[in-house]
Structure formats: C-alpha cells, structure tokens
Amino acid sequence: MKLDISSLRQYIRLFDAFNPYELYALLRLRSEVFVVEQNCAYLDADNKDQLCHHLLIYQDETLAAYARLVPPGISYREMSIGRIITSKLARGTGLGKELMKRSIQACYELFGEGPIRIAAQVYATPFYESLGFVVDGEVYDEDGIDHIEMIKKVDA
Template identity: 55%
Template structure:
C-alpha cells in the first residue's frame, strides 16, 4: 500500500483535512493514551502539517514547527500513525519525510523533539540522539532528542 502525501501550512488545510487531523490526534493522544491535555495550543497556526492519506483516511501525520516556537531548533511533533495502519512501516516513512521537509522548509540541519520514552529506540533509528534526562510531560515519560545532519 502506498500513501498519498501532502504538506500544507495551516491556512491551506481544507476543513475536512483539519477535522481528520484533530480527530486522529484526539484518538491517539487523548483517548488511546488516556491523557487529558491541551492539544489545541496555537502552534498549529504557524506550523506545516505533513499528512499521509489512504484514500479518505488520514494514516500518518506530523506537525512541523519552525525554529523559535517550541525550541530554539526546528521541531517535529504530534507524530502519529492511525491505529489500523500500524506495523506497516508508515511511522518510519513519516519520520523520514518529516525530517526532509523540515530541512527544506526551514533550511536547518538540526531538529529537536520531545519523544515519549517508550519510543526512544524508534527515534534513535531515525538518527535522533537523546539529550539529558527523562521528564514527565502530561504524566507521560518523555526525553528530548536531537537530530543533526
């Protein structure tokens, strides 16, 4: 199966695309992870949204954030793969595409993320290196990680 990929600024998103993004983020980060937090944090307005689609289903998604918003460096966040599409390698493809998009969009070589600790190995496989100690974010253990090309 091959996904159709699109990367759009917030104002370029259709209403349906935005709805699907918010629906998937809620399904994964609020319901599946049983975590109450402020997903709508104003960063979406100034971000790019990378989406992988299987017909009308949002399968993979990340939010790409320019330097100076979340961190001094550019950032990738809200990384998700639809629960019915996991184990097909879309997460790796999503991160590869996200890293490349960040480099092109923001003309940077360094990307900082806040990774859930249980995914540290996955991000290391994508070229990220853990920075500092683990910390709690919304009661979930996280660690900052840095990618430099």
C-alpha cells in the first residue's frame, strides 16, 4: 500500500499541551509496539517526556506514527529522536520514512541545525542509513534487544 501524504495530519506538542486523548493514544501506541509486540518489559515512563516535544502523525482519526524529539543535553549531548514508532497497520506504506524526515526537520526547527543522535535497533540500521545516519558506537543490549548509536551530521 502506498502512503497518501495528503491524508496525514501532523501535530508537534509539548507534554503540557497534550489533551488526555492524545496522551492516551501515544502511550497506548508505545505500549503496543515496544512492550507487547516486541515482548519487552521496560519502564517507558522515563521522566523525559515532560522535557521533550512530541511529533504525532494521524491518518484519519488514528495515531499512525509518533516520535519523541529530545533537546540536546537530555539523552545525549546532541539533540535526539526517540520512541520512533509506526503503527502495525501503517507499516510498509512509507510512513516510517516520512515520520523520520518530518522528525529531522522538526528537530532543526526546534533546536537549531546540529547533529542528531539516535539509539537504533540493529536490524533497522539500513533504514536509518538511508536517511543519512551513520553508526557511531558498538552494539549494546537494551532491554533484551540489540541497539547501536547512530548520528546524522547536519550536511548528511
């Protein structure tokens, strides 16, 4: 299925600006993917959400994709994108790449141009490389899943 970008609605919210329905939708999606689908018991509520911007992409009335935009100095010295998710129903449509392009652009607009660091699941390394990220570190285990840090330089 091909993605119809015109059908998407995007919102960027600070934590304090969420209405309860938006907050419930994003926490549910994060739980569906990271806890249930990936069978990974971990504490999602890490006290960083309150310090970040949140990019939500809706298709019709459904939250289809989400990313947390992290200012420099919170997770890493650099700005970061985390909790990157597309809903199961939206996978294979190109929405993941669209989410990342919008997240990168939003980071530059919110925090200025600079490097962006992510903690990628190892299997997704080629996907992030296609967006200009390069491996920057060694593979490590996070909650039973192999991860690796990657960075996108401004000119990449």
